[in-house]
Amino acid sequence: MSKISPASKREATVENGSGRDHAAVDLEKIARGVRLILEGIGEDPQRPGLQRTPERVADMYAELTAGMREDPQQHVIPLPGDTHEEMVILKDISIASICEHHLAPFVGKCHIAYIPKNGRILGLSKLARLAETFARRLQVQERLTQEIADTLYQGLKPLGVMVVIEAEHTCMTLRGVKKPGAITVTSAVLGGFRKDQRTRAEAMALIKGSY
Known part of the structure; x- marks a missing residue:
């Protein structure tokens, strides 16, 4: 039986495994950097426990930045034939992203609310995929929040959009100020949610479960 070289194994992993989104990523360059x-x-990169670490880290960063190679607009397509006129909220969407300042993860939850216009709605999974696409990039939480809101507002053209993200940043919990448990909350408010305080308050109450 012929042996497969490490390089061939590497190519097979990227082509056939979880690396299907890695096409535009220079995995070898990342591995050299690691x-x-x-x-x-x-x-010592050659000691047994670290020999494959550079390749593992390269695959990890390719996966965590997969959103850079996706078009978020593909998720903002109204459902044909289905309509709804009242507020829609998808809350507690788990997200994981990479802080672009320290390349350290931040993890948390994203809440998305919108008010349909002329009955246009999205499939609920599309809202989660939209958040995931923007989260899987090098980010700051403030921009991540705004990008999700802007894309939904421009693509679906609803009466209003509100996005709230709550996240814990490991660049604050593991280094620097070292404050585990500190949560950063950001919001982006557009259209009717910005103009009408009562509508905004209703959405926040539903997100917090206190309505």
């Missing part, structure tokens, strides 16, 4: 980091902190 080896330099390991050497820079005084580690």
Whole structure:
């Protein structure tokens, strides 16, 4: 039986495994960078526990930045034949993103509310996919929140959109100020939610479960 070289195994993993979204990513360049980091902190990249770490990290970053290679507009297509006139809220969408300042993860929940116009609505999974597409990029939470809101508002053209994100940033919990449990809350409010305080308050109450 012929042996498969490490390089061939690597290519097979990227082509056939979870690396299907990795096409535009230079995995080898990332792996070389990880080896330099390991050497820079005084580690030996060749010791048994670290030999495959550069490749694993490369695959991880390709997965965590997959949204860079996706068009978010593909998720903002109204459902044909289905209509609804009242507020729609999808809350507690789990998200994980990478802080662009330290390349450290931040994780939390995203809440999306919108008021349909002329009955136009999205499939609920599309809202989650929209949040995921923008989260899977190098981000700051403020921009992530606004991008989700803007894309939904421009694509679906609803009467109003509100997006709220609550997240814990490991760049604050593991380093620097070191404050585990600190939660950052950001919001983006457009259209009717911005103009009408009562509508905005109703949405927030529904998100918080206190309505």
